[in-house]
Amino acid sequence: MKSHREETKSREIIFNGSLIDVEVQEVYLPDGNTSRRELVYHPGAVAVIAFTEEGKLILVKQYRKALQKAIAEIPAGKLENKESPEKCARRELEEETGLRAASMTKLLSFYTSPGFADEIVHLFLADSLTAGDSGTDDDEFVERVDVTFEEAKKMIESGEIHDAKTAYAVQYWELLQTRSK
Incomplete structure (x- = not known):
C-alpha cells in the first residue's frame, strides 16, 4: 500500500x-x-438539531459576512476554552434559542473542509426542551425561526438554508420520518 x-x-x-x-x-x-x-486551524464546533413540541425544526437566522447574506441554520457555535462538545451544545442552544435540553445525544462528528482546515463539528440531537435564558454574544444577532419539514426543504432549494450542517439536519429529519412509518 x-x-x-x-x-x-x-x-x-x-x-x-x-x-x-x-x-x-x-x-x-x-x-x-x-x-x-x-x-x-479551528478549535472545533457543535451544531444542535432540536424540534419544538409541534415537531418543527428550530433554526436561527443570521447574517454571514463571508456569504454577504443572511441564512437560516441549526443552532451552532465554536468550542470555548477546552469545554466538552456536549457542554458547548447545551450553551449554544440556550444562548441562541432560549431553550434548554433535558438530554443531548451525540449523533456524529464531521470535518467541514478537510482540504485546508481541521475544523470538526460535533452534531447533537436535543430532547425534552424547556425554557431557559437566551443571551447571544455581543456581536451576534440571531432570529429564531421554527419550520416544518416542507418549509425546510423549500429553504434549501431557495438558498435560505445554505450550509452543510443544516442541510444534514434536514436529511436526518427525513430519515427519522421514514423510520417512524
Whole structure:
C-alpha cells in the first residue's frame, strides 16, 4: 500500500486570531517532491438539531459576512476554552434559542473542509426542551425561526438554508420520518 503521508519541511504562521489560526507549510510529497499547503486551524464546533413540541425544526437566522447574506441554520457555535462538545451544545442552544435540553445525544462528528482546515463539528440531537435564558454574544444577532419539514426543504432549494450542517439536519429529519412509518 502506498503511503499518502506528507512530512512538513517548513511552516510559517500567517495569522493567529480569536476564531482561527492560519499557517503555510512546505511539505514533502510521497514521491519526494515538495508542495505548499495553506492550512486553517479551528478549535472545533457543535451544531444542535432540536424540534419544538409541534415537531418543527428550530433554526436561527443570521447574517454571514463571508456569504454577504443572511441564512437560516441549526443552532451552532465554536468550542470555548477546552469545554466538552456536549457542554458547548447545551450553551449554544440556550444562548441562541432560549431553550434548554433535558438530554443531548451525540449523533456524529464531521470535518467541514478537510482540504485546508481541521475544523470538526460535533452534531447533537436535543430532547425534552424547556425554557431557559437566551443571551447571544455581543456581536451576534440571531432570529429564531421554527419550520416544518416542507418549509425546510423549500429553504434549501431557495438558498435560505445554505450550509452543510443544516442541510444534514434536514436529511436526518427525513430519515427519522421514514423510520417512524
